[in-house]
Amino acid sequence: xxxxxxxxxxxxxxxxxxxxxxxxxxxxxxxxxxxxxxxxxxxxxxxxxxxxxxxxxxxxxxxxxxxxxxxxxxxxxxxxxxxxxxxxxxxxxxxxxxxxxxxxxxxxxxxxxxxxxxxxxxxxxxxxxxxxxxxxxxxxxxxxxxxxxxxxxxxxxxxxxxxxxxxxxxxxxxxxxxxxxxxxxxxxxxxxxxxxxxxxxxxxxxxxxxxxxxxxxxxxxxxxxxxxxxxxxxxxxxxxxxxxxxxxxxxxxxxxxxxxxxxxxxxxxxxxxxxxxxxxxxxxxxxxxxxxxxxxxxxxxxxxxxxxxxxxxxxxxxxxxxxxxxxxxxxxxxxxxxxxxxxxxxxxxxxxxxxxxxxxxxxxxxxxxxxxxxxxxxxxxxxxxxxxxxxxxxxxxxxxxxxxxxxxxxxxxxxxxxxxxxxxxxxxxxxxxxxxxxxxxxxxxxxxxxxxxxxxxxxxxxxxxxxxxxxxxxxxxxxxxxxxxxxxxxxxxxxxxxxxxxxxxxxxxxxxxxxxxxxxxxxxxxxxxxxxxxxxxxxxxxxxxxxxxxxxxxxxxxxxxxxxxxxxxxxxxxxxxxxxxxxxxxxxxxxxxxxxxxxxxxxxxxxxxx
Numbered sequence: 340x341x342x343x344x345x346x347x348x349x350x351x352x353x354x355x356x357x358x359x360x361x362x363x364x365x366x367x368x369x370x371x372x373x374x375x376x377x378x379x380x381x382x383x384x385x386x387x388x389x390x391x392x393x394x395x396x397x398x399x400x401x402x403x404x405x406x407x408x409x410x411x412x413x414x415x416x417x418x419x420x421x422x423x424x425x426x427x428x429x430x431x432x433x434x435x436x437x438x439x440x441x442x443x444x445x446x447x448x449x450x451x452x453x454x455x456x457x458x459x460x461x462x463x464x465x466x467x468x469x470x471x472x473x474x475x476x477x478x479x480x481x482x483x484x485x486x487x488x489x490x491x492x493x494x495x496x497x498x499x500x501x502x503x504x505x506x507x508x509x510x511x512x513x514x515x516x517x518x519x520x521x522x523x524x525x526x527x528x529x530x531x532x533x534x535x536x537x538x539x540x541x542x543x544x545x546x547x548x549x550x551x552x553x554x555x556x557x558x559x560x561x562x563x564x565x566x567x568x569x570x571x572x573x574x575x576x577x578x579x580x581x582x583x584x585x586x587x588x589x590x591x592x593x594x595x596x597x598x599x600x601x602x603x604x605x606x607x608x609x610x611x612x613x614x615x616x617x618x619x620x621x622x623x624x625x626x627x628x629x630x631x632x633x634x635x636x637x638x639x640x641x642x643x644x645x646x647x648x649x650x651x652x653x654x655x656x657x658x659x660x661x662x663x664x665x666x667x668x669x670x671x672x673x674x675x676x677x678x679x680x681x682x683x684x685x686x687x688x689x690x691x692x693x694x695x696x697x698x699x700x701x702x703x704x705x706x707x708x709x710x711x712x713x714x715x716x717x718x719x720x721x722x723x724x725x726x727x728x729x730x731x732x733x734x735x736x737x738x739x740x741x742x743x744x745x746x747x748x749x750x751x752x753x754x755x756x757x758x759x760x761x762x763x764x765x766x767x768x769x770x771x772x773x774x775x776x777x778x779x780x781x782x783x784x785x786x787x788x789x790x791x792x793x794x795x796x797x798x799x800x801x802x803x804x805x806x807x808x809x810x811x812x813x814x815x816x817x818x819x820x821x822x823x824x825x826x827x828x829x830x831x832x833x834x835x836x837x838x839x840x841x842x843x844x845x846x847x848x849x850x851x852x853x854x855x856x857x858x859x860x861x862x863x864x865x866x867x868x869x870x871x872x873x874x875x876x877x878x879x880x881x882x883x884x885x886x887x888x889x890x891x892x893x894x895x896x897x898x899x900x901x902x903x904x905x906x907x908x909x910x911x912x913x914x915x916x917x918x919x920x921x922x923x924x925x926x927x928x929x930x931x932x933x934x935x936x937x938x939x940x941x942x943x944x945x946x947x948x949x
Contacts, residue, residue: 354518354534356502359558361643363549365651366675371725374680381629387442388627388729394438398781399431405774418753425750432743433781440785443623447792463580465560467501468643472547473517475509476567477851482520484570489530491573498530501576502559506547507536544636545652545668556643560584566637568695568851570599575691579640582686590645590681591673594692595621596638599925601696602852602913605703605906607921608819609696611812614923615803616789618796621687630682631729636669638692642681646672649679655719659843660712666844667713670737671720674730678723689798693925698853699907700823700899701864704830709844711741711834744831751892755878786813804922812921822902825895829868854909861900872896 407415407423469488473481485503492498505521507514514536521534537547548564556562561583563576575594583589595617598610625632634641650672655662665671673683697703717734793799793809803809838844862869875893895902905911915921 358554361557361647363553363647363651365653368723384629391438391627395431395435398434399427402430403427405771422753425746429746437781437784439623440619440788442626443619444788444792446622446626451795461581462497462577463584467580468559468562469501469503470562471565472506472544473567478517478520481567485524495573497577502531504533508540508547542664552647559643561640561642563640569637570693572691588682590642590676591683593632593634593639593685595687596692596694598696599693602909603698603907604912605700606696606698607912611921611923612816619788619792625685631677631727632683632685633733634669634673645676645681649675660838674726677727677730678725700903702850708834712838712844714738741831744828747828748832802924808919808922811919821891822895825892826899856907858904861903865899868896868899
């Protein structure tokens with residue numbers, strides 16, 4: 340059943356096992372490897388993707404004509420043309436998300452009576468490495484999560500098949516504590532837990548993983564890559580490894596991690612939203628991705644040989660932020676794996692794969708700033724030779740997720756300029772009522788579809804505390820999202836401005852937990868948001884008909900510091916939960932292989948606090 344030696348695989352020797360080197364060449368992105376890409380085995384992928392892309396384009400074109408027609412009554416000048424093109428791009432973008440969610444709902448409803456495959460107790464035959472890169476993290480919290488995972492593997496008898504590696508890029512001052520914490524995790528007959536700290540932190544996380552692959556990758560069939568805040572059950576790890584062994588052509592399986600461990604209002608809000616809206620979004624993404632799935636950098640398993648031969652990332656020419664090391668490595672790694680002929684899939688799981696949310700709106704923005712730089716860098720990688728066209732689409736969509744923010748802002752400012760120039764209130768510039776209705780449907784329709792799915796998923800309803808808590812949560816989540824949207828939009832615009840100006844994001848440790856941020860910090864962080872909010876407030880008050888049009892933007896930007904401060908509080912998060920607001924109990928996998936909603940938050944949060 341296993342090629343691992345029996346008994347205790349850990350001795351009181353060095354912190355690293357013997358090296359098993361494997362070649363990981365740097366890829367030439369300008370040369371096609373000239374490999375035949377394995378045809379997608381999923382049926383009907385061409386028409387699925389065509390339906391989504393053409394449907395989104397047609398909806399965007401329809402909306403663009405709707406706004407262009409009244410604007411052209413007195414002549415179609417450059418301002419009118421700009422507003423029409425912006426409307427086309429933005430409506431098409433949100434239409435794609437709406438249609439993807441709609442297909443996800445249809446798939447879930449179609450498959451709801453199909454039996455869920457049992458996870459069983461099947462174990463892989465070959466060794467699997469579990470990689471956990473850390474960078475100045477709370478090592479006690481990381482060790483607590485590793486302890487949970489090794490115990491879970493021991494319960495299914497897989498402790499001799501999974502080796503854990505804590506790959507540190509932390510400062511020298513953190514090494515002693517990290518090494519001691521890893522040594523305390525070692526138990527006779529348990530999983531091996533290794534520790535390595537790099538002296539030179541080249542290429543950040545991708546360089547950290549690549550260094551391990553080149554030194555130790557030859558000793559393992561596959562590797563499960565986790566983040567410092569990730570958690571994965573032993574049953575899911577075994578299931579991923581068995582699926583990888585069963586299909587020699589698979590190079591990547593990405594899971595759908597669920598959020599856990601939320602304490603602040605912001606984190607509970609995000610956990611509730613992803614739990615409720617996530618199933619249809621994930622099902623839709625899986626429906627059109629097929630065997631060209633993407634990689635999110637964590638909570639996934641990769642075949643070591645596929646990764647080694649495909650994913651040696653070169654440094655991009657020129658200085659940061661557009662040049663230098665590839666920052667958002669995950670999506671391009673999935674594209675390069677597919678380029679070499681390996682398949683990449685998603686595995687949608689009801690339980691067993693988890694991560695945490697940033698605790699505050701400010702921390703979300705800091706992380707988003709780093710992602711923004713990495714995703715915009717992908718625009719340079721679109722010309723990589725030999726990529727599957729779906730991989731190029733995914734890279735473009737990742738960048739577009741940030742480019743839409745300046746487009747929204749430009750549309751708002753263009754409308755503002757047109758209103759001031761012509762003396763016409765914003766609400767009277769010509770947008771027909773049906774276009775407003777269409778926009779609302781596209782923006783909020785996925786939330787309604789999620790409620791439709793919840794009506795068929797009893798476990799999801801139980802997980803969210805029942806229908807009273809669901810409706811209460813949606814009632815609070817929708818206006819909070821409306822208020823936060825202009826804040827996130829403007830933050831992304833500032834991030835893009837800094838990137839274009841040549842200012843890289845840097846590499847700072849992430850704040851995983853907090854119990855409130857000071858109002859002074861929030862005021863300093865959002866001072867420019869408030870200034871632009873004041874402009875929208877002034878314009879909205881000056882035109883009675885347009886007040887409702889501009890007020891949500893103005894209120895969101897002016898209230899950004901208060902929103903960030905209030906939602907950063909853990910005590911208010913606990914109070915909200917005690918009243919049934921933003922309830923989201925994680926589904927935990929039990930040793931028997933079953934899943935059970937609600938056993939649940941207490942044990943997970945106890946683990947994370949350990």
